[in-house]
């Protein structure tokens with residue numbers, strides 16, 4: 289039996305069992321199945337199964353054809369619906385052929401655990417299923433419900449333009465892909481525990497917790513770590529660049545700040561990530577517009593008024609310029625997390641992690657680490673990309689250690705270029721044929 293039929297029967301069974309059993313809730317549906325049933329922030333019973341929804345949930349072009357020969361399926365060509373005619377027959381058929389799906393589908397685990405050979409623990413299966421907050425479809429349907437036309441201002445700017453929202457399922461890097469210092473790991477562990485035990489913390493009156501500031505030079509993993517945390521904790525990730533809030537196109541700045549916090553509270557539990565936090569400091573000090581000052585004060589007040597314990601919002605700020613933050617800003621974060629440039633050991637580990645899926649002959653990350661003093665994780669990624677592209681010009685998909693060494697040299701030369709003064713300089717590098725680019729041009 290092909291797995292297409294199993295896909296479709298799983299879909300039909302799940303929908304039917306879920307529709308009938310009101311003890312089950314959204315978290316009992318596997319993400320790929322429930323994604324097709326969201327509407328205005330809820331999933332309404334009964335779940336109607338059709339060729340269309342089956343196609344979306346299974347990814348099969350012709351879901352009906354995959355099951356049309358089975359005795360217990362039926363299609364209504366007029367309405368496009370597909371259904372099971374004999375549920376018990378379908379259950380038996382599925383339980384007999386199950387290849388591990390029941391162990392990943394809480395609804396089926398709940399209904400089919402009595403069948404021969406089906407050995408699953410419903411509670412455990414439900415625990416392992418990703419919760420609704422991790423679904424893009426859930427976030428979208430919630431946003432649809434909360435932000436209608438009224439939320440657009442005169443210029444047609446919606447508050448959603450201020451923020452970038454990522455569903456956990458969309459995060460590309462997980463904590464496993466990041467090389468962290470011991471301090472960073474300990475801090476992250478602490479926050480994960482605090483989130484798990486929110487209720488306890490609220491009960492003992494400890495509310496001033498859950499505001500982190502990530503501090504470090506560009507490319508050291510601040511954004512990636514915050515996102516990875518969202519993935520690990522299954523929390524939507526609301527990202528806002530503070531400079532965006534005062535964009536000239538976006539009407540009243542103070543109001544925009546309030547809107548961002550409103551979005552976060554509506555999406556909670558979630559992570560609110562505020563990048564470029566030093567922006568706050570800059571504007572407080574200078575004689576900027578009164579409107580911007582007001583905005584910054586609103587921002588600080590909003591930060592005071594949001595809490596992990598009460599609102600289920602984990603606030604993470606990030607900055608490249610901690611020296612520019614004043615006491616008023618520092619005071620609002622209960623944990624400061626340092627993101628230093630990686631040392632030799634970390635560079636070696638980062639190289640190992642980012643090359644996981646590549647083939648490299650004579651690969652020696654330790655050697656490369658000694659040659660990359662001062663480079664960040666993001667620099668190392670660039671180096672690697674360069675090496676891959678170079679090798680491709682020779683039609684090679686397997687790298688060699690020399691390719692990487694070469695790419696490091698190139699990278700350093702490029703880095704030098706960045707520091708040249710392009711107008712006054714009479715450096716060789718500014719003249720075509722100079723040895724930096726390595727290419728010469730005829731004029």
Ligand SMILES: Nc1ncnc2c1ncn2[C@@H]1O[C@H](COP(=O)(O)OP(=O)(O)OP(=O)(O)O)[C@@H](O)[C@H]1O
Pocket residue numbers: 461465466467468504505506507508509510511512513607608627630638641664665666667669
């Ligand atoms: N410690 C690390 N381990 C693995 N990868 C890393 C590490 N640090 C950085 N990277 C990689 O470098 C890239 C850039 O990192 P990221 O955007 O998180 O840096 P950042 O600190 O937010 O920089 P910026 O201050 O410019 O916003 C990412 O693709 C990330 O995977």
Ligand SMILES: [Mg+2]
Pocket residue numbers: 510511512563606
């Ligand atoms: Mg960043």
